Amino acid sequence: xxxxxxxxxxxxxxxxxxxxxxxxxxxxxxxxxxxxxxxxxxxxxxxxxxxxxxxxxxxxxxxxxxxxxxxxxxxxxxxxxxxxxxxxxxxxxxxxxxxxxxxxxxxxxxxxxxxxxxxxxxxxxxxxxxxxxxxxxxxxxxxxxxxxxxxxxxxxxxxxxxxxxxxxxxxxxxxxxxxxxxxxxxxxxxxxxxxxxxxxxxxxxxxxxxxxxxxxxxxxxxxxxxxxxxxxxxxxxxxxxxxxxxxxxxxxxxxxxxxxxxxxxxxxxxxxxxxxxxxxxxxxxxxxxxxxxxxxxxxxxxxxxxxxxxxxxxxxxxxxxxxxxxxxxxxxxxxxxxxxxxxxxxxxxxxxxxxxxxxxxxxxxxxxxxxxxxx
Numbered sequence: 001x002x003x004x005x006x007x008x009x010x011x012x013x014x015x016x017x018x019x020x021x022x023x024x025x026x027x028x029x030x031x032x033x034x035x036x037x038x039x040x041x042x043x044x045x046x047x048x049x050x051x052x053x054x055x056x057x058x059x060x061x062x063x064x065x066x067x068x069x070x071x072x073x074x075x076x077x078x079x080x081x082x083x084x085x086x087x088x089x090x091x092x093x094x095x096x097x098x099x100x101x102x103x104x105x106x107x108x109x110x111x112x113x114x115x116x117x118x119x120x121x122x123x124x125x126x127x128x129x130x131x132x133x134x135x136x137x138x139x140x141x142x143x144x145x146x147x148x149x150x151x152x153x154x155x156x157x158x159x160x161x162x163x164x165x166x167x168x169x170x171x172x173x174x175x176x177x178x179x180x181x182x183x184x185x186x187x188x189x190x191x192x193x194x195x196x197x198x199x200x201x202x203x204x205x206x207x208x209x210x211x212x213x214x215x216x217x218x219x220x221x222x223x224x225x226x227x228x229x230x231x232x233x234x235x236x237x238x239x240x241x242x243x244x245x246x247x248x249x250x251x252x253x254x255x256x257x258x259x260x261x262x263x264x265x266x267x268x269x270x271x272x273x274x275x276x277x278x279x280x281x282x283x284x285x286x287x288x289x290x291x292x293x294x295x296x297x298x299x300x301x302x303x304x305x306x307x308x309x310x311x312x313x314x315x316x317x318x319x320x321x322x323x324x325x326x327x328x329x330x331x332x333x334x335x336x337x338x339x340x341x342x343x344x345x346x347x348x349x350x351x352x353x354x355x356x357x358x359x360x361x362x363x364x365x366x367x368x369x370x371x372x373x374x375x
Contacts, residue, residue: 002306004232004263005170006061010054013178018186022048024357025201027193027215029053030060031169031342032207032335034176035350041183043358048201049177049185052192056173058211059342062280062310064230064253064265066244067109067165069095072318072339074126076133081317086367088137093364095139095163097348101172102165104179108172110258114164115147117247118156131159150240150297155247166244166255167343176347196332203357207350209336210313213278216334218325222373223313223337225278228265231290232306235260236298250340254297262302264294282309313337322349322368323356333357334370 024040026033029051040047051057070091071078078087102109118124134141142160146152177187196204196215206216210225239256246253254264267289268275274283287307295301315321315337325332335353338345349368356365 003061003308004261004306005065005168006057008168008171010174011178013174013181016181016184016186018046018048020200022046022186022201024048024203024205025050025199026205026207027051027196027212028058028207028209029055029177029187029189030058030207030209031056031173031176031346032209032350032353033205034173034180035347036205036207036335036354037180037185038176038183039351039354040357041180041185043354047180047185049180049187050191050193050199051187051189054189055177055187056170059209059310059312060173060346061170062230062308063169063228063312063343064244064263065167065169065255065257065343066114066246066253067098067101067167067343068114068244068341069098069161069163069344071345072341074130075139076129079133082319082367084137089363090367091139094344094348097351098163098165098344101344101347104175105167105172106175108168108175109165110167111163111165112243113160113162114244114246115144115151116159116161117147117151117245118158119248119252121156123248124156127159128157134159149242151245164244169343203331203333205333205335205353205357207335207353209338209342209346210278210311216325216332218327219321219334219370222321222370223315224276225311226268226314226340227275227277227279227309227311228268228340229282229286229290229309230263230265230307231287231294231304232257232264233262233294233298233302234305236262236302240298252293261305262294262297264290264297266290267293278311280309280311282307312340312342314339316373320345320349320368321370322353323365323370326371326374
């Protein structure tokens with residue numbers, strides 16, 4: 001697999017070595033682990049981060065590069081499911097996290113906005129309800145009967161989200177790691193953790209999202225590993241898509257990158273049961289569907305230069321799990337289960353779980369508490 005985001009050379013990062021026991025050991029050096037490490041180290045804790053690969057080489061280097069506010073569920077459905085005030089607070093919290101990301105990301109994040117597209121009349125009705133709920137609760141969004149660019153005339157309406165963006169996720173996460181290192185955190189790359197009890201730390205945070213299934217048995221049935229597949233084309237000589245686009249309830253998503261390439265992912269529903277797996281490999285069925293849709297999006301055959309698969313964690317209620325693992329006496333913590341929205345939620349939940357470890361309160365902790373499934 002050719003991994004587009006990870007081809008960019010990693011900037012030199014100073015190394016920190018902690019002597020003796022850590023206050024917090026973090027398993028996973030993706031966006032959540034690095035976000036939490038930065039928050040904890042800045043608060044003065046001794047933090048050690050372990051990853052079986054290098055920094056950002058899991059889902060943080062294998063996704064579609066979308067930076068979207070909100071959650072995985074439609075906003076109107078979230079209001080009905082979680083309650084209006086909880087949904088409104090959660091959505092606003094993610095928008096605030098996206099603003100903080102912009103402060104840290106530099107040129108890794110472009111605030112382009114995004115389009116959520118209706119693939120048919122039924123989806124139009126659904127996202128129209130979402131749009132109306134967003135506007136009713138004071139969120140900035142615009143309804144479009146059609147969109148400009150390559151998608152013009154092909155869909156049945158769209159929501160324009162002006163504050164969303166496009167992110168180079170590996171670059172962003174590596175920057176978080178550099179900031180965390182400067183604050184005193186230690187990173188141990190290529191250090192596989194198979195036994196949490198072997199970690200020399202007072203508290204442990206597992207931040208692996210869909211990877212490491214079974215590492216925390218208590219949540220093994222709550223976070224389902226799910227595979228997402230992506231392709232990237234050769235650069236085009238014209239701009240067709242000026243921001244992230246997604247349609248069919250997020251099963252199709254694409255954007256045109258600054259170098260002119262089309263990045264396209266999704267079609268998981270073509271063989272949806274097969275994609276409930278932590279096997280990180282592409283499949284002919286979905287790759288063929290992606291290539292056909294790429295042809296449609298561009299209007300001609302375009303060579304594919306990169307293709308890959310990555311794993312994310314799906315949850316039953318489409319909300320992450322963030323907090324102390326029940327029955328572990330406050331020593332074991334978890335943050336994951338972003339249901340395909342990990343770039344922003346992963347960052348926000350890394351900060352949130354760090355704050356919880358530090359004893360800081362947040363209304364999101366009750367909503368995302370892993371214990372909600374055992375209540």
